Amino acid sequence: xxxxxIFIKKIKKQLFPYKQDKDIExxxxxxxxxxxxxxxxxxxxxxxxxxxxSGCDKQGRCRYFGYTDLAKxxxxxxxxxxxxxxxxxxxxxxxxxxxEADNS
Numbered sequence: 331x332x333x334x335x336i337f338i339k340k341i342k343k344q345l346f347p348y349k350q351d352k353d354i355e356x357x358x359x360x361x362x363x364x365x366x367x368x369x370x371x372x373x374x375x376x377x378x379x380x381x382x383x384s385g386c387d388k389q390g391r392c393r394y395f396g397y398t399d400l401a402k403x404x405x406x407x408x409x410x411x412x413x414x415x416x417x418x419x420x421x422x423x424x425x426x427x428x429x430e431a432d433n434s
Contacts, residue, residue, distance in 0.1 A: 337407045340394065341377070366422040373422070374415040377408055 363371070380386075384393040391401035392408055414420040 333403055333407060337404050337411070341373075344394075369422040370415055370420070374412055377412050377415075381408065381412075 386392055386405055386408070389401075390405060391398065392404040393401070395401040395404050411420065
């Protein structure tokens with residue numbers, strides 16, 4: 331398994347199960363965004379807030395990993411994920427998932 335996949339798996343374990351339905355109803359109409367765009371933004375903001383509250387930037391390592399090598403590697407991966415979520419390279423696409431379910 332790639333380091334990015336391990337990182338995403340651990341982050342998903344921490345952030346989900348997030349019940350986005352009420353938040354999306356209230357916010358997606360207000361900002362005119364899709365469910366996927368809202369969740370993408372939510373994940374990005376959670377990663378940013380996690381870094382701030384954990385003091386990761388001061389240490390240059392992710393606090394959720396005890397081993398120095400992993401902590402530094404995942405600090406870099408987290409930063410990359412934030413950038414990629416921010417520029418749209420990575421996004422949540424719940425619309426595609428719902429279409430697949432409809433076709434089944």
